[in-house]
Amino acid sequence: MVKRDVYTHGHQPAAVNQHAKRTAETSAAFCRHVISATSRVLDVGCGPGSITVGLAKWAARGSVTGIDLGDQILEIAQQAVEGAGITNVFLEQASVYELPYDDESFDVTYAHQVLQHLTDPVFAIGEMARVTKKGGYVAVRDADYYTMSCSPESEIIDEWRRIYRRVARHNGAEPDAGRHLLRWFHQAGIQKVECSASAGVYATKEERENWGLSWADRCLHTSFSEQAVEYGYATREDLEALAGGWREWATNPDGYFQFINGEVIAEI
Numbered sequence: 165m166v167k168r169d170v171y172t173h174g175h176q177p178a179a180v181n182q183h184a185k186r187t188a189e190t191s192a193a194f195c196r197h198v199i200s201a202t203s204r205v206l207d208v209g210c211g212p213g214s215i216t217v218g219l220a221k222w223a224a225r226g227s228v229t230g231i232d233l234g235d236q237i238l239e240i241a242q243q244a245v246e247g248a249g250i251t252n253v254f255l256e257q258a259s260v261y262e263l264p265y266d267d268e269s270f271d272v273t274y275a276h277q278v279l280q281h282l283t284d285p286v287f288a289i290g291e292m293a294r295v296t297k298k299g300g301y302v303a304v305r306d307a308d309y310y311t312m313s314c315s316p317e318s319e320i321i322d323e324w325r326r327i328y329r330r331v332a333r334h335n336g337a338e339p340d341a342g343r344h345l346l347r348w349f350h351q352a353g354i355q356k357v358e359c360s361a362s363a364g365v366y367a368t369k370e371e372r373e374n375w376g377l378s379w380a381d382r383c384l385h386t387s388f389s390e391q392a393v394e395y396g397y398a399t400r401e402d403l404e405a406l407a408g409g410w411r412e413w414a415t416n417p418d419g420y421f422q423f424i425n426g427e428v429i430a431e432i
């Protein structure tokens with residue numbers, strides 16, 4: 165039976181709409197050079213598909229297979245693919261723990277902000293390596309929640325970060341995944357690993373609204389908020405206060421937010 169982890173964010177609109185603003189340019193630039201026009205790419209945990217669509221443009225004469233766990237998120241991804249008029253994307257329901265593909269099926273296997281949600285990222289890396297051709301690449305990028313910080317400093321947003329990391333860890337996941345990627349690849353038996361890092365920055369009105377107002381909503385209306393209450397890490401009143409703190413930050417023209425994403429390209 166395939167392992168089912170608890171997905172901390174949930175697929176409610178407040179989370180999915182924020183993820184859908186990502187693009188291949190914002191989220192896969194670190195591995196652009198290993199994707200050619202003819203590459204066969206696997207996008208693991210493709211979510212709403214906004215990155216998948218961009219990968220498919222890069223691999224214009226190849227293909228991108230996007231997998232995710234649930235019907236609903238795959239329907240949203242399908243709409244993104246059709247909306248962009250892309251014909252070289254295939255979407256399938258599957259788990260990274262049991263990829264329904266033969267060994268060495270893909271040139272590049274990519275996972276963006278996925279390993280941080282898994283209870284067994286090392287096994288997942290092994291499975292991604294299995295379906296990747298010899299001489300091909302596994303490319304992953306994950307945030308490090310511990311590094312998330314803002315100006316003006318906000319005790320409420322610090323408290324949000326503390327609660328988010330407790331909830332993720334309660335689910336057996338690692339919210340600071342970005343810093344652990346190299347070690348996890350080594351544990352999976354993969355030695356040819358190149359690491360980089362890039363900052364996420366939210367500093368314009370649009371970026372503050374994208375991130376801050378999304379989190380105000382996510383503190384109230386997603387699996388994260390339900391789990392925070394269920395696990396006893398926050399009350400509904402606490403979550404209202406977190407949402408208020410996010411709204412205050414998001415509407416402050418001086419508001420600035422930053423964090424580190426760890427990135428790995430491993431040659432298989």
Ligand SMILES: C[S@@+](CC[C@H](N)C(=O)[O-])C[C@H]1O[C@@H](n2cnc3c(N)ncnc32)[C@H](O)[C@@H]1O
Pocket residue numbers: 169171173183184186191208209210211212213215231232233234237258259260261275276277278281
């Ligand atoms: C934070 S979202 C990232 C979505 C997309 N990659 C992006 O960056 O916008 C994580 C995604 O991983 C998916 N996911 C979680 N566990 C998974 C698993 N075991 N197998 C495949 N996908 C999984 C979730 O359903 C979710 O859509």
